[in-house]
Amino acid sequence: MTSQPATGSRILKIFPIILIFPAVALVVFLVIFPLIWALGLSFYSYNVLRGEPPIFVGVENYYRLLNSLDVWRRFVLTGQFVFYSVSIEFLLGFGLAHLFYNQFRGRRLAITLVTTPLLVAPVAVGIFHRYLFDATFGIYSYIAQLLTGQSVRILSQHPMFAIVFMDVWQWSPFMMLFILAGLEAIPKHMLESSEIDRLSPLAKFRYIVWPTIKPLVALALLFRTMDAFRTFDTIFTLTGGGPGTATEVLSIQIYRTAFQFFRTGEATALAFIFLVIILLLTNIYLRLARRE
Amino acid sequence: MANLQNNRRGRRKILRTVLIYFATIIAVIFFIFPIYWLIATSLKTRAQAFSTPPLFVWEPTVRNFIDIFLKRQTEIEAITGQELELATGAETFFYNSFIVTFSSIAIATVIGVLAAYSFSRYQPHGTNTLMFFILSTRMLPAIVVAIPIYFFYRSLGLYNTHIGLVLLYTMFNLPFAVWMMKSFFDEVPRDIEQAALVDGSNPIKVFYKIALPQVLVGLGATIGFLIINVWNEFLFALLLTERATRTVPVMIAGTRGEVGINWGLIAAIETLYILPALVLIFVLQRFLLRGMTFGTVRGAK
Amino acid sequence: MTKVEIRGLRKSYGAVEALKGLDLVVESGALVALLGPTGAGKTTTLKCIAGVEKPDSGDILFNGESILGIPAWRRNVAMFFQTYALYPHLSVYHNIAYPLREQKMSKDEIDRVVKSVAKKLRISHLLDRKEPSTLSGGEMQRVALARTLVRNPLVFLLDEPISNLDAKLREEMRTEFKRLHRELKQTIIYATPDYLEAFAVAEKVAVIKDGVILQYDTPINLLKRPKNRFVATFIGSPTINLLRGVVRRGARGWEFSTSGLRLELVSVGGAFSKIYDGLEVELAVRPHDIILGEQQNGNTFKAKVLAAERLGHETIITLSLGEVELKTVSKGMRLYKYGDEVSISIPGDRVILFDVSNGEAIH
Numbered sequence: 042m043t044s045q046p047a048t049g050s051r052i053l054k055i056f057p058i059i060l061i062f063p064a065v066a067l068v069v070f071l072v073i074f075p076l077i078w079a080l081g082l083s084f085y086s087y088n089v090l091r092g093e094p095p096i097f098v099g100v101e102n103y104y105r106l107l108n109s110l111d112v113w114r115r116f117v118l119t120g121q122f123v124f125y126s127v128s129i130e131f132l133l134g135f136g137l138a139h140l141f142y143n144q145f146r147g148r149r150l151a152i153t154l155v156t157t158p159l160l161v162a163p164v165a166v167g168i169f170h171r172y173l174f175d176a177t178f179g180i181y182s183y184i185a186q187l188l189t190g191q192s193v194r195i196l197s198q199h200p201m202f203a204i205v206f207m208d209v210w211q212w213s214p215f216m217m218l219f220i221l222a223g224l225e226a227i228p229k230h231m232l233e234s235s236e237i238d239r240l241s242p243l244a245k246f247r248y249i250v251w252p253t254i255k256p257l258v259a260l261a262l263l264f265r266t267m268d269a270f271r272t273f274d275t276i277f278t279l280t281g282g283g284p285g286t287a288t289e290v291l292s293i294q295i296y297r298t299a300f301q302f303f304r305t306g307e308a309t310a311l312a313f314i315f316l317v318i319i320l321l322l323t324n325i326y327l328r329l330a331r332r333e
Numbered sequence: 334m335a336n337l338q339n340n341r342r343g344r345r346k347i348l349r350t351v352l353i354y355f356a357t358i359i360a361v362i363f364f365i366f367p368i369y370w371l372i373a374t375s376l377k378t379r380a381q382a383f384s385t386p387p388l389f390v391w392e393p394t395v396r397n398f399i400d401i402f403l404k405r406q407t408e409i410e411a412i413t414g415q416e417l418e419l420a421t422g423a424e425t426f427f428y429n430s431f432i433v434t435f436s437s438i439a440i441a442t443v444i445g446v447l448a449a450y451s452f453s454r455y456q457p458h459g460t461n462t463l464m465f466f467i468l469s470t471r472m473l474p475a476i477v478v479a480i481p482i483y484f485f486y487r488s489l490g491l492y493n494t495h496i497g498l499v500l501l502y503t504m505f506n507l508p509f510a511v512w513m514m515k516s517f518f519d520e521v522p523r524d525i526e527q528a529a530l531v532d533g534s535n536p537i538k539v540f541y542k543i544a545l546p547q548v549l550v551g552l553g554a555t556i557g558f559l560i561i562n563v564w565n566e567f568l569f570a571l572l573l574t575e576r577a578t579r580t581v582p583v584m585i586a587g588t589r590g591e592v593g594i595n596w597g598l599i600a601a602i603e604t605l606y607i608l609p610a611l612v613l614i615f616v617l618q619r620f621l622l623r624g625m626t627f628g629t630v631r632g633a634k
Numbered sequence: 635m636t637k638v639e640i641r642g643l644r645k646s647y648g649a650v651e652a653l654k655g656l657d658l659v660v661e662s663g664a665l666v667a668l669l670g671p672t673g674a675g676k677t678t679t680l681k682c683i684a685g686v687e688k689p690d691s692g693d694i695l696f697n698g699e700s701i702l703g704i705p706a707w708r709r710n711v712a713m714f715f716q717t718y719a720l721y722p723h724l725s726v727y728h729n730i731a732y733p734l735r736e737q738k739m740s741k742d743e744i745d746r747v748v749k750s751v752a753k754k755l756r757i758s759h760l761l762d763r764k765e766p767s768t769l770s771g772g773e774m775q776r777v778a779l780a781r782t783l784v785r786n787p788l789v790f791l792l793d794e795p796i797s798n799l800d801a802k803l804r805e806e807m808r809t810e811f812k813r814l815h816r817e818l819k820q821t822i823i824y825a826t827p828d829y830l831e832a833f834a835v836a837e838k839v840a841v842i843k844d845g846v847i848l849q850y851d852t853p854i855n856l857l858k859r860p861k862n863r864f865v866a867t868f869i870g871s872p873t874i875n876l877l878r879g880v881v882r883r884g885a886r887g888w889e890f891s892t893s894g895l896r897l898e899l900v901s902v903g904g905a906f907s908k909i910y911d912g913l914e915v916e917l918a919v920r921p922h923d924i925i926l927g928e929q930q931n932g933n934t935f936k937a938k939v940l941a942a943e944r945l946g947h948e949t950i951i952t953l954s955l956g957e958v959e960l961k962t963v964s965k966g967m968r969l970y971k972y973g974d975e976v977s978i979s980i981p982g983d984r985v986i987l988f989d990v991s992n993g994e995a996i997h
Binding site: 065067068070071072074075076078079082137140141143145147151153154155156157158159160161162163164165166167168169170172173177178179180183210213214264267270271273274277278292295296299300305308309312313315316319320323 | 350353354356357360361363364365367368370371374382383384385386387463470471472473474475476477478480481482484485500501504505507508561564565567568572582583585586588596599600603606607610611613614615
C-alpha cells in the first residue's frame, strides 16, 4: 500500500527529484561517459609517449589480447587468487561466525577487535606486509623459520601465498559479519524445537541453519568474489605484480599496460574484457543463486 | 545419580567455555597481531626495526612520529653545530586526505539522505531500476573507469585539484549512500509520519523531526562506511594527484621502492593514518556491525 | 463544532478499490460511529478526512467548504491511529505534547494540558518514560489517545481506539468516551468493528462495507429496521435467524412458506406493496422476538430443543423446527435440555423480509 501525501506536498515530491537530477547527471558523466569513451578508445592503438594521434585498429587489440598466452595466464592467475582467497575467507568466516554466535563475556569486544582489519587502508596493509614478510627482518618469516627449520623467503618463493594471506587477513571478518548476521536471524523458536526434537547437529544445520543463512552467504560470496577480482591496492604495494609477473593480477596488468607501458588502447581493451568477465560471472552467480 | 549427571554436564559446559575462549583468543591474536606489530614497530628506531630475530622487548621511542613531519638535518648539524628540524611537508598529505574525505562525505551524505528519503517515500518512476543501477556500479572495476577519467581530468584541468578528487569521491559514494539510506528509510513506518502530519507538521518537519531520528543508526553506519572508503582510497588518488594534492595512501605506497628504508618511520606513518579508522570503529562499533550487513541485506531482496 | 460532509468518495490502492462512492453527513457536534468489518474502508475514510490519503474522486467538506485543497498539517484534525503510531524516539510526555508544540503553545500551557489529560487517562505515572516501546499495549493505547485528546481540533477521528484493551477497560473507556463527547461537544467520528461499542458510544451509526455506507441510522433503527441482509446479520447477538423461502398469497393474506413451515405475515406500514406471489425471500427474525409458549397470533409451532446456553441472566436456546434451526433468547435460567419439545411463536409483525436477489429489505 503506497500512501500518497496530500495535494499540498506535490511540490515537495518534485523537489528531491530536482536535487537528484544533478547528482544522477554527474554519475552518468563520471561513469557512463568514461565507459563509452574507453570502449571507443579500445578500438584504437594509442601510445601517449609516441605523441602520434591514435590509430584505428578495430578489434585488433581484442584479438591480440585474447590470443595471447600471456594474457590467459594472467586470467588464470587472477582466478586462482580469487578462488583461494574467497574459499579460505568463507571457511574462516564460517567458523568465526559460529564461534561468535555463542554468548560469552567479552564477545562484543572480541568481535570489534576481529573486524579491525576491515578498516585498515589496503595500501597500509600491503606496505606493512612487506615488512612482515621480509626475509631477514620480517616477523612472519621468523615464525616460519621457527616452524620449518629452514629460512623461508616468502615474497620471492611463495608470492601467491603472500597475497592470498593478506586478503584473507583483511576480509575474513567481512564474511564472518554476514554469516553471523544470518545466524542471528534464525528464529529462536526453531532452534528450541530442534532441541526438543533432539536433532543431530548435522540435521539441525541442514534443515534450520542453512536455509536461513543461505541468502546472506550468497550475498557475501558475491560481494567478496567481485571485490577479490578487482583487488589492486594490496597487491600493488606488496609485490607490484612480481616477482616478475608472478602476482600480476588483471587489475595490475591493466594499470601497467596503461601507465607503465602507455599502451592505452590496449589497456582499455583489456579493461573491457575484464569488465565483461565480471559481468558474466555475476550473472552466472545470480542465476545459480536464484535457482536455489 | 543425578549428582553424577550434573557433574558430567557441568564439566562439559566448562570444557566448552574453555574452548570458546581459547578459540576466541587465537582468532583475536591472528587478526590483531599485524596491527599490534605495526604500532610496536612505529615505536622502534631504525636499528631496532632491523634486528634479527625481531625484538619483542625494546625501549620504545616516539621519535618516528615526530620524524614524519620534521626531518632532522644531521649533515647541517655537522657544519653549523646546530640540529635543524625542517618540515617534510608530510602534513600537507594528511591535510589533503582530511579535506577530501570530509568534503566528499559531507556532500554525499547530505544529498544522499535527501535523495534516499524521497525515493523511499515518494517512489518516483524508475526507482527500482535506479536502485539496481546503483548496485551494479559497485561491480565496476575501478581501473576500467580510471583510464578515461585520467585523460578527462587532465584535459579539463581537474588534475591535481582538491575539487577534482572531491567531485570524484562524492560521485562514487553518492549511489551507495542513497542505496543504504533508502533501505533504512523504508524501515520507518508510514503511520508515524502520517500521525505527525495530522499533528500539524509539514512534510519537511516530518522529515527532520520524525524520519531522520529513526534512521540515525543507519546513518551512522553509512557515514562510517563511506569514510573508510574515501580515506583509504588509493588508485584514483595515485592517478590524479601530484605533490600538492597527494593523499596519504599515495605517500605510503611511495615508500615501496626505497632500499634500506626506515620501517619504524613507515610504521609510524601508517599508524597515524589508520588511527582515525580505529577510533571510528570503537566509537561506532554498535552501528557499524548492524549497518554493514543490515543495509545490504535489505537491499538485496 | 464542525459539520463534516463526505460526497462520493472514491479511493483505490492500485488494483484494490477501497472506497466506492461513499456518502456521509456528520452533523456538527455529533458522535457518529463508522461500523464495519475489517477491510470495509473505515481507516481509509478516516485517513482521507485527515488528509494523509488523497481520494481519487469525491469531496469532503467542513462546514460547507471543501477541504481537499488543504494539506493534512493544516486541516486541524486530530486522529487516533489503529496502530497507535507513537513516536519511538520521544518520551511519553513529548509524544503527547507533540501536537501542542506544533501549535506553538507556551511551555507552561503545554505542561498543564498534558498533565491534565494524562491524569484523566490515568497515565500520569508514565509521562517520564523515555521509550514508548516499553509500554504495555493498553498503556500505549492510552498514550496515543492522550495525544489525540490534547488538541482542540475541528473533528476528532478515532480508528478503533479501544479494540486492544481488555474487556473491563473497554467498558470503562466506552463510558469515558460518552462523557468526553458531552464535555467536549466536538464532532467525533469513531470507527469500530464492534457493534456493541458503536451502539454504546454513538448517537448515529453508519454501517460501512466494501467501501460504501449501507445504512446510516440510530442504533434502534439499525436493530429493528435493517435495510439489508448484511446490516441485519452484522448487528445483534446472537445473530438474527434467517430462513429462506417463498412468499405466497394465502387464505388470510400474505404468507411465507418454507419447507414445512408457513408463517402469516402482518404488514407494518404498507410494506406489502413490493411483494408478489412467488417472490423468493429470506425471512429474518431476531432471537429476542421469538416467544416461548403459545400465543394467539397463529404463528405457533412445535420445536425441539437442540441446545441451551445458560448465561446467567438469559439463556440462548437452539431449536429445530423441521429442517430449520432457530435460536431464541429467553430471560433467566431456563432448564431446557436436548430433546424437549416446546411451543414457540413468531409474531408476524416482527419479521423482516429480504429479497434474495439483492439483500434489500422489504418489510
